[in-house]
Amino acid sequence: MARRWIPLLWLIPIGVVLLVAAVLVAQWLRTLPDIQSFIATHPGETAIPAGTPVGFPWWLQWQHALNAFFLLLIVRTGLQIGSGKRPPAFWTRRNDGLIRTKNPPRRLSIHVWFHLVLDALWVLNGLLYWVLLFPTGQWLRLVPVSWDVVPHALSVGIQYLSLDWPTHNGWIHYNALQLLMYGFTVFVAAPLALFTGLRLSSIWPPRLAFVPEKPVRALHVFVMLYFVAFTVVHVGLVLATGALRNLNHMYAGRDDESWIGLVVFAGSLVVMIVGWVVARPALLTRLAALGGAVRR
Ligand code: HEM
Ligand code: HEM
Structure with missing residues (x-):
């Protein structure tokens, strides 16, 4: 691991101590x-808005x-990208394709190239989800429509932290x-993540260069830490x-305690592992060469 990230490792023991105290x-x-x-008066769930699927x-x-x-x-x-190590290859876009x-x-660097390709796919997936x-009506599960969400959330936080889980039924x-x-x-x-990332990229228009890069980069890294x-x-x-019921919800679209969701989830983990293993410079440089010049 790059030396630059070592200070962040302190967050782990600090987090553990804070969690035990909490x-x-x-x-x-x-x-x-x-x-x-x-x-008792705020068990944790707000009223279900009409039209919630x-x-x-x-x-x-x-x-x-x-x-x-x-x-x-x-x-x-x-x-x-943040490791500061010399990347295994560099990529320069050919200026004669769709984008001129x-x-x-x-x-x-090949890492920035791949980061941006993945970002484009992630943003496309996210936009489609938003739309x-x-x-x-699925948005009603994600956007609070009444203020009593605040005391209910506080109550759930105390219940989770006391290790006495609130009952919940995410299916409904x-x-x-x-x-x-x-x-x-x-x-x-x-x-x-998108807007801070755009500021760091070369498509950010020069006339907006007054947005300072350093704090935006720190914010971008902070968002990464949030996601993790x-x-x-x-x-x-x-x-x-x-676990079985929750995984069935999100990986099999069913509300029971069968093993199907777990099996599908395990399959998705295999795909993630394969993606991790094949995304090596040998393959990435070949893909990158389709749209530009690759130099070592
Ligand atoms: C959504 C669109 C995103 C765009 C357009 C984007 C773009 C960029 C750009 C241009 C850089 C700087 C590359 C350089 O230094 O030359 C960067 C760095 C980085 N990005 Fe993103 N990014 C996006 C999303 C994300 C997400 C979702 C995460 C993590 C969850 C992330 C994590 C990082 C990290 C850790 C760095 C290294 C920062 C540093 O240490 O300097 N990015 N990104
Ligand atoms: C790969 C491991 C993951 C598993 C096993 C998992 C599992 C689940 C499950 C079971 C639910 C439904 C909860 C319920 O029924 O109560 C859910 C919802 C959700 N998860 Fe994950 N999740 C994973 C990764 C992630 C990641 C990486 C993110 C984003 C950073 C994420 C964001 C969400 C969101 C936003 C919802 C609500 C979606 C909606 O209702 O529209 N999950 N997840």
């Missing part, structure tokens, strides 16, 4: 009568799995904390709160 505080809070009555359609399942696949490789290429620019194309969320309705976190990830974190932390907690909770 669990102890939450367990103590739950012994207080006021908190007990707060949780039940279950997950196949397109949403596919897009969720593709999102995880692309993000894995996006984070990997991001870390390779007045200025000559800039030379990119489909609205006519299908997410709990308030899931709703806020999923909504934030889809409608805030993802666009932030979100995924660790998200997958941890998916597995800890009824």
Whole structure:
């Protein structure tokens, strides 16, 4: 691992200590009568808005799995870009294809090239998801429509941290904390990754160069850390709160305790591992050569 990332490793022990402290505080809070009555009046789920669909359609399942696949490789290429090591190859776009620019194309490291290719696919997948969320009513699962989402989410947070899980049934309705976190990830974190990433790329127009690069780069890395932390907690909770049922929801579109969702999820992990293994310079340089000149 590059030396540049070593300071970030401190986040791991700090996070563990904070988490243990938070669990102890939450367990103590739950012994207080006021908190007990707060949780009783705010168990964790807001009223289901009219028109909210039940279950997950196949397109949403596919897009969720593709999102995880692309993000894995996006984070990997991001870390390779940030490592400061000399990349195995460089790529310069040929200026005679579909995209032609007045200025000559800039030379990119193969890692940046692959990062941008993956970003384009990730953004396309995400845009399609956004567009489909609205006519299908699925957006109602991700966007709060009443303010009582705040006390409910607080209550769920205390319940999770005290290690006494709230009951939840994501097939019909997410709990308030899931709703806020999923909504934030889809409608805030993802666009932030896109806009900060565009600022760092060579398509950013020179007349907007007053947007400073350094803090934007720091924000871009921060968004990456958010995605990684979100995924660790998200997958941890998916597995800890009824793994078979939850996996069936998102990977098989069914609400039972069969093993089908787990098998499909395992298949998606195999695809991710294969993607990780084949995305080596030997293949990437060959693909990159289709649209530009590759030099070692
Ligand atoms: C959505 C569209 C995105 C675009 C257009 C984009 C674009 C870029 C660009 C142009 C760079 C700088 C390359 C250079 O230094 O020459 C970069 C770096 C990076 N990107 Fe992205 N990116 C996007 C999404 C993401 C996402 C979703 C993540 C992680 C979840 C991510 C993680 C990183 C990391 C870690 C770096 C290295 C930053 C550094 O250490 O300097 N990017 N990205
Ligand atoms: C690869 C491992 C993953 C697994 C096993 C997984 C599993 C799940 C499951 C089971 C649900 C439905 C929850 C329920 O029924 O209560 C869900 C929803 C969701 N997941 Fe994941 N997930 C994974 C990765 C990710 C990643 C990497 C992201 C984004 C960074 C993500 C974002 C979301 C979002 C936004 C939803 C809500 C989707 C909607 O309802 O439209 N997941 N996930």
